[in-house]
Amino acid sequence: MEIELKNLNKKFNEKSIFTNFNFKFHSSRRYALYGPNGSGKTTLLKLISNLVKEDDGEIKFTNKSSSISYINSDTRTFFQRLSPVDNLYFFGSINGMSKTQVRKAIEEDFKDFNITSFMDMPLSNLSLGQVQIINIVRGFLIQPNVLLCDEIFANLDEKNVKNLILFLDNYKAKKDLIEIYTSHNKDFLKNFCDEEIFL
Amino acid sequence: MKDFFYIFKASFERDLKIHFSYKLNIIGELFFSFVLVFMLFYIASVFENSKSDFLEKYNHNYFLFLLSGLMVFLFLTRVFSSIVYFVSSAQTLGYFESFFVSKTNPVIIILASSAFPISQGYLRLFFIFIFAIIFDPNSLSFFNLFQIFSILLLSIIPFVGIGLIVTSIVIIYKRAAFVSSIFLIGCAAFSGVIFPIDVLPPYLQKLSFIFPSSFALDLVRGAIIEEKYLIEMLKDFFGIIVLSFFYLILGIFAVQTSIIKAKKNGTIGHY
Numbered sequence: 193m194e195i196e197l198k199n200l201n202k203k204f205n206e207k208s209i210f211t212n213f214n215f216k217f218h219s220s221r222r223y224a225l226y227g228p229n230g231s232g233k234t235t236l237l238k239l240i241s242n243l244v245k246e247d248d249g250e251i252k253f254t255n256k257s258s259s260i261s262y263i264n265s266d267t268r269t270f271f272q273r274l275s276p277v278d279n280l281y282f283f284g285s286i287n288g289m290s291k292t293q294v295r296k297a298i299e300e301d302f303k304d305f306n307i308t309s310f311m312d313m314p315l316s317n318l319s320l321g322q323v324q325i326i327n328i329v330r331g332f333l334i335q336p337n338v339l340l341c342d343e344i345f346a347n348l349d350e351k352n353v354k355n356l357i358l359f360l361d362n363y364k365a366k367k368d369l370i371e372i373y374t375s376h377n378k379d380f381l382k383n384f385c386d387e388e389i390f391l
Numbered sequence: 392m393k394d395f396f397y398i399f400k401a402s403f404e405r406d407l408k409i410h411f412s413y414k415l416n417i418i419g420e421l422f423f424s425f426v427l428v429f430m431l432f433y434i435a436s437v438f439e440n441s442k443s444d445f446l447e448k449y450n451h452n453y454f455l456f457l458l459s460g461l462m463v464f465l466f467l468t469r470v471f472s473s474i475v476y477f478v479s480s481a482q483t484l485g486y487f488e489s490f491f492v493s494k495t496n497p498v499i500i501i502l503a504s505s506a507f508p509i510s511q512g513y514l515r516l517f518f519i520f521i522f523a524i525i526f527d528p529n530s531l532s533f534f535n536l537f538q539i540f541s542i543l544l545l546s547i548i549p550f551v552g553i554g555l556i557v558t559s560i561v562i563i564y565k566r567a568a569f570v571s572s573i574f575l576i577g578c579a580a581f582s583g584v585i586f587p588i589d590v591l592p593p594y595l596q597k598l599s600f601i602f603p604s605s606f607a608l609d610l611v612r613g614a615i616i617e618e619k620y621l622i623e624m625l626k627d628f629f630g631i632i633v634l635s636f637f638y639l640i641l642g643i644f645a646v647q648t649s650i651i652k653a654k655k656n657g658t659i660g661h662y
Contacts, residue, residue: 204657235657241492245654262492268485271405273412278405285401286493286500288394314412334494 193219193255193337193368195240200249202235209235213249215389219337220364222371224381227391233374236391237262237340240372253338261336265346267323270315276326277311280333287334294333302329304355320347328356332363339371345380357384398495399503406507420511424518431457432526445587449616455530458523459539459611460584465519466512466543467550467604468575473508474501474554475571478561479662488660491650498646501558505551513540531615538614542607545628548635549603555642559649565662578604603638606630 200213209232217223225233238244240251241262270279277298284294298307305325310318315326324347331339345353364371375381382388410416435454442451449456478501481487490497520536553574560567581588581595582604588596599605606627613619613627653659 238657243488243491243654243659244657245651247655259494260492262488266485269489270486271409272484273409274405278408282401282405283489283493285398286490286495288494330489 193253193258193370195258195338195370196250196252196254197239198250198252200239200251201247202232202239202244203247204235210246210249217370217372219368219370221387222364222373222385224385224388225372225374225391226378226381226388231391233391234264234342237342237372237374240338241340255337258338259334259336260338260340261331261334262340262342263328263331263344264342265324265327265344267320267327267347269327270323272314272316274315275312276307276315276318276322279315279326280330283330284333289333297333298329301332302359304359305329305352321349321352324348325352335367337367337369339369341371341373343375344373345375345377394495395499395503398499399506402500402503403506403510406504410507410511420515421518424515425522427461428458428519428522428526431461445589449587449612452530452616454527455616456587456612457585458519459615460582460608462516462519462539463543463546463604463608463611464579464582464584466516467546467607468578469508469512469515470505470547471550471554471557471574472571473505474551475557475561475567477501477504478558479565479567482561482565482660482662485660491659497650498555498643501555501646502551505547505554509547513543516540516543535615539611542610542614545631545635546603546607546610549631549638552635552638552640552642553603556638556645559642559645562646562649562653563656563658565658578602581605583608600630601634603631603634606634 195217197213197215197217200210202208202210225236227233235244239246241260243262270276271282274282277295280294280298281291284291289297298311302325307325307329310322315323318326324344328344331344345356348356360371363369371385373381373385432454435457438446438453441453446453446456478487481490490500493500516539517536520531520539524531557567557570557574560570577598578584581591581598582602583599584604588599588605609627610624610631613624650659
């Protein structure tokens with residue numbers, strides 16, 4: 193699988209973010225996106241996930257049935273009055289998943305994150321790190337083959353960072369996957385990813 | 392279609408849980424319903440001996456006139472506001488973007504957000520009706536409640552459509568309180584909620600045709616006050632059906648256009 197960005201142009205308020213930008217992402221590779229604030233890292237991920245529309249150019253997926261997950265570190269993106277499990281049931285439902293499938297994914301795929309210990313608490317009582325784990329779980333419910341991660345290691349403690357790396361490695365081993373990461377921790381991404389992109 | 396109902400069910404369950412996470416909601420609904428009926432009953436009693444020609448076809452029963460007007464208005468405007476409020480909250484609280492990276496068309500997720508408010512609106516109508524029977528046991532029967540529920544079920548669609556039109560403004564401009572207010576005031580003034588539209592000058596009466604609540608109110612009053620047969624009210628049924636198609640199609644088109652524009656501006660998740 194490939195994602196090809198062809199002559200991509202994007203402007204916000206007359207400020208050009210991308211001008212005739214070209215790049216090809218290949219499966220089974222991890223990409224690290226670097227750049228100063230405002231260079232377009234998040235915009236690029238949002239363009240690929242179709243949250244932002246390009247002004248000009250083309251984003252081509254060779255696999256037409258790509259399932260894309262865009263995961264960021266915004267912990268507000270849930271219903272705060274609901275528990276994590278109820279949030280995941282709802283977000284699972286809009287991705288065609290039953291409650292049983294969601295429950296199974298939580299208990300089997302994410303058991304190392306010890307989610308079941310805070311699954312039924314109100315979301316507003318959780319720490320930022322715990323909400324970030326739920327954010328990541330939501331992103332993986334659809335079994336993505338394009339993974340767009342915007343600062344997903346933010347808010348996580350050392351143990352959960354290790355768990356997440358292990359989880360991502362196992363997932364990559366099983367799936368024909370394109371992974372793109374942004375992080376302010378450049379040293380960490382350098383070791384974690386296969387290829388670096390400077391914007 | 393199966394997926395459509397599945398998402399409606401999931402949205403209903405979500406909102407039901409959120410609703411019950413606020414402990415005093417039901418008591419608030421009961422209290423509101425009681426105070427409303429209490430006030431309407433005594434306001435109407437001021438006009439009890441009025442022989443106004445405008446109230447003649449309503450058997451001079453201004454209490455039933457007001458009650459039906461406010462029941463229909465409160466129910467339908469709740470349906471309309473719920474859609475606008477859902478999108479506005481989703482943008483403010485930050486989960487709106489997550490709808491766009493799911494496998495479901497965001498328009499369906501927005502439409503499904505009306506599932507719980509509709510049932511909540513019915514529950515409020517039920518409370519109001521019970522109190523109304525207590526205050527005026529001679530004018531109402533439980534069959535009337537069935538008639539009102541059925542007519543309102545038919546009247547939901549155009550209000551959903553209008554909700555989508557206002558939502559499209561929220562998606563792009565982030566605030567649409569001004570437009571919502573104009574619509575709600577228009578509904579109250581030109582649909583005959585608290586006074587018969589016959590009171591208005593003829594050129595203003597024509598405005599009532601653009602508000603689906605006018606047809607819904609004529610149907611409800613036709614059924615419970617004038618005791619008309621179904622065949623006598625076909626014109627109003629036809630009006631609701633035409634406006635349902637018109638507003639729903641326009642609403643879906645407006646939301647889809649606004650989503651494209653917001654994606655272009657990069658402001659889908661902004662508030």
